[in-house]
Amino acid sequence: MGNGHNLGSALQYFGQAKKRINDIFKEIGEYIIETDQFVDGFKDKVGGIMEILARDRMKVAFFGRTSNGKSTVINAMLRDKIMPSGIGHTTHCFIQVEGTDSQEGFLLTEESDQPQSINSIKQLAHNLSAVKLEENSLVRILWPKSKCKFLKEDVIFVDSPGIDVTQQLDSWIDKYCLDADVFVLVGNAESTLMQTEKNFFHKVSSRLSSPNIFILLNRWDVSVLEEDVEEVRLQHLDRNLGFLVDELKVVSNKKEAEDRIYFISAREALISRLHQDKGTPTPTGTLQEGFQGRLFEFANFERKFEECISKSAVQTKFEQHTKRGKLITSEVRGVMEESYHKSLTKTEEQVKEYREKCDELDYLGKQLKLLTYEVKDKIKLMVEDVERKVASALNDEIRRLSLLVEDFDRPFHPDNLLINVYKKEMHAHVEQSLGRNLQQRCSTVLLQAVTDTQNQMTERLSALLPDETRQLLFNQIPKREFEIAYRLDCRNLCADFKEDIEFRFSFGPTALMQKFMGSKTARTALIGSAGMMNQAPNRHASGDGSGIISQQNGDVLATALSTFVSLASRSTLGTVAVVGVIGKAAGLRVIAVSGILYGLLYMYERLTWTTKAKERSFKQQYVEYASSKLRLIVDLTSSNCSHQVQQELSSTFARLCHQADLSKQELQDEIKSLDHIIEKLRETTSKAKTLRNKADWLDNELNSFSNLYLKDT
Template sequence: MSGSIIREKPVHLAPMRQNSVPNGNSPLKLFTQAKTTITDIFKHISTYVNDSNIFLADVTKSDKKLLTVDKHDDLQQLKEKVTRILTIISRDHMKVVFFGRTSNGKSTVMNAMLRERILPAGMGHTTNCFLQIEGTDKLDAYVLVPPSDEPKSIVSLKDLGSALSREKLNSDSLVKILYPKEKCRLLRDDVILVDSPGIDVSANLDQWIEDHCLDADVFVLVVSAEATITVAEKKFLHNVAQRLSNPNIFILMNRWDAIVNEEENVDKVRQQHLERGMEFLCDELHLYDRKVVADYRVFFVSAREAVLHRAPDPSSSPRTGFAEGYKERLTEFTKFEQEFEKCISKAAVRTKFEQHTNRGKEIINLLRDTMVNITDKSHSLKQQTVQKRTEESEKHDFIEKELKSMMETTKDRIRHVSEDVYKRVAQTLNDEIKRLYTLIEEFDRPFSSDPEQIPLYKRDLHKWVEERLGSNLQSRLHSALYSSLDSVHKDIKERVKSVVNNERKSMVDAITPRSDFAVSYRLDCLNLCSDFKEDIKFKFSLGLTSIWQRFVQSQHQQSALTMNKDNSLNVRNDSLMPTSNLLNSTNDLLTTANSITSLTSKSSLLLIGGCALIWRGIGWKVLGVVGCLYGSLYAYERLMWTKKAQERKFKRQYADYASSRMKLIVDMTSGNASAQVQQELSMYFAQTVRYIDMEKDDICDNLKQLKQEIDQLLLYNDRAKGLKKQADWIDQQLSLFSKQYLSEPMTTSINSNG
């Protein structure tokens, strides 16, 4: 080839070095921008999922009607999925795999694209394993050899990756080369280049594809222009096409500088290679149409010349190695790089981010649908709860009115029953007082006029009268009284049952009036008649003393009647001065004294006159007969004054005294009985009506709880609406991302199949 080397120095191409190549408008920036955009979107998604999970946890904990536990558990897993997607996005890059037969110049092509002699290259089988070049933010390059993570010097790469080295690695091993991004534009833009060993050195192509090629965005088949596409190369690409949907493939006809030895057949050879490339890509793999392949998928280049031009060997002459027509081949290589950058950028955006975008939309749509569902359910539940609260409030008002009406009605009823009891007891007690003498006559106990025995007799009589009166009152009043009580009890119970729930109705039914309740008619005769003084001494009925007492008693009765009349006439004059009462009392005393004086003087005169008349008219005989009769009558009464007569007189005196005393306590006894009945009914009413208070308390608690539920549902509704709006915004951002990076119309330089 020395005869074909040009003599002039390519001055105009010499300055084109790595650092002078602008990359501000490089198509590779599309991937970087898309990666930054989708990362920001998924950060928003991560925050949104976290906020949603907190909200959904609160919803699930408080009310399972809005969200089931299983649904919540499924949604909780979204956070982990988003975190995993963010991790994958941070590792996402554009990956290109260079493959072909041994010694076709794959490593040289990569060095030319990197504008640095990074990979070992030479004649024969040079690359022994997979070499992956990726960028690092560190200033020095280093190598990672599996399975160790210990960095090694870049100098060791010649021994590690070379087939000529004694320290050979397996052909499916992957050696990572971390090269500073600042030194290489491609690596700076998240491009990873993978150099493969010759596909003709191993039959395990499927495993290669599984291990290193499934995540590749572009495949570059490097073919020696001095030969043609081999069966092994076609088989490899067929396997790739089976595992990947519509792979992006470029074919580089390398070593095209050798065509200078056959200038007369340049066009025919070029057309032959092009036809075979189109047959393979279009007819066999069905990836592109022929025009796309002819213009943008098959390139005729010289990687050696590109390396010499971009990264010349300092030890060689600047004029060494360039054959005739090298400028066209360098331009072809540049065109390949341009099309390659456009293709890998857009292909990587699609292959790497389209799935993330769709997954992000699925997550957002799932959460948005959940928020919409919670919004609808919370709104529906809120309406139901408001209706229920209204019903409870109306029920509370109804119970309030019923309770007020019941208390007024029951109070009137109890007052009516108490007044009726008062009247019945008063009437019955008055009846018993009227027949008190008959009752006392039934008292049977030995009577003795001995002063020491009289108190004992009185005590027993007091006790017996009290017991018999109480018994008579009980027997006469029991039926009517308890019938009234039972009627009130039933009315109270039915009224209370009409406003309480079924559970409390049974409790109200279980309430029974006191079985031991009985109206006590305590007359307390012992104290009531403690002042009773009997007079059972013998008194002749025709004696002057007896006559005098009867006359005085008659006068007292008349005075009492007169005073009663005066009191009834002067009942309205209670405000008279005390001196009037004193004058009235003095007048009464004077009248009584005059009566007594008049009676005494008249009796003496009448007695003397009568004796004188009898003496003169009838004589001593008649007077003697009268005296005998008077004495006989006295003797008879004196003989008839036995213990029985004394007992009858004692009982008659006691009956008169007890009657007069008991008449004084009729009102008190009747009032006491009425108060007992009123207290019993009031206690029963209070015991029964407390279930209404319990019902009211329950309703009040329900109203408070329903108010809290309404407030909580309103809060859930508002928060769900807010989260739905966030989901709409994120979905809009994903749609904008899809429109900008995934749905942009493809140029003619991109795979027509998308």
């Protein structure tokens, strides 16, 4: 900064720098919030720096021996008599003056946050007060910024007790001086620089690197009474230059050090400024001869002080923050760079896996479709084979039905009630025997074929699925063996069976007619003969002789058949009577012999028609009836068995397909999840790249701030 800066521009330099660095750290704070998902711990660091920046102000600390006029110098700079001053040891504790936006001033103490009147300063900080505070305590005076340009530009004044009346220099320095930008040593022009003052600043210099020190030789207005003023001035200047350059080494040469030493009269500056601000003339006699030079010296000190404190405060307050900001942005940029590359690599991996899963799902879908067609064809062929085998086996069993019936060994009795019980047991025997025989002939082969088919379906399907699901797939095969139910239900099937175990003579007219003419023809002839008897009178009306002869022969035949049918319908004995009538024309001997033989034959059959014969007849009739009924359900039974096999295989394949569908659903869920992950990774990659670039931008902003405010000019 050059010497051409006026008061406003010199002090505003700090304000401009403070605003710029605060704006940058505000951007860094927002940036750290954006990077919160990537980094931890930086938010508190930036927050702490921003909190310090908000409190950062230019701080000047005034030190010196008692009664050297420290408070008066501050009052002159404030252009108001705020600090307690007077003869002797006046200021007893530390007093800090800072600006406030309020229009009225007030003070605060460490013991209370309640604002107090400015007038209380005399009781709290004056050495002669009975209620004075401790030496190392602090009173804060908040004075309206509008009344002082220094306070308006964030300058803080700190007044201290005399350094020659306390032994607590180390604690003072640690508590109030480490953050000071400028130290002002207020000396007494009537005495030389004392060792006490030197010791204090040696301690300050040991704790701070190259502190900015101004030396004010106050009360120089007494020099008007001296004859050798210039010699005294040179003596003071030489001693203080040696202290700054040779002892403290806070400045590099004596020419630079001369801008740090000023001969002033704080009393004259305060009086002049108070009257100047009020617009009233300064009373005669209050200012000594040559006061204009001393006022100019005080103003020159303020100008140099303003330039020094503004530049020093920018360096001391913001340089370290700038370095920390660059370190933070550098570290975060490294994290963003790493996150960018990691997320980019992870995205590529996930995209590759996503494509593999999509290909796997597509392959599984196509193979399942092909396998479904293949299994359907296999089930169809097997169903046809089952139907064919069951039908063949059942037909064979029907042909062997008489053997099954003969094996039925239960007591038989012709009584109707007992016959009904016998029939029920016969139904159960036939049904159980047929079922057992069919199972022996068909079930083993068919069940083995079903099991083999199930295993083949499982193996084919398991080859399409991941290894971890194959065991689950094998568990889908039924643990119990599949059984084919033939469901013949002979009881209902033969419910209409009506046995005929009445005695029938083998050579009776009806039996003979049935043997020679067939049962249907004989029945028709018997029914027709009865009709002819009813029509005989009509035929008597014929006119010719042949008709009469035919009619006579017909009458004889009709009469014989009618009598035959009538007798045959009543009893076999009636047949003998009929033969007797007819046999009149034959020889009686032949008829007698034939009748005897016929009667003996009848008696033989009648005597041999025992219960056993009735049982044989019953079983024969049952075999014929049941065979006819069973043949009707051959197709139904074989179809039912094939349907059971079809259901078993279809349900097994359905369960296997369900597991395959679960695997497909898992693949679809994985694909959906991968798609979501890829989308998030791409967002992360894009955000990491953006944040990495923003870190570069913030670093450039900090470099720009450093070049503008922190480089020496």
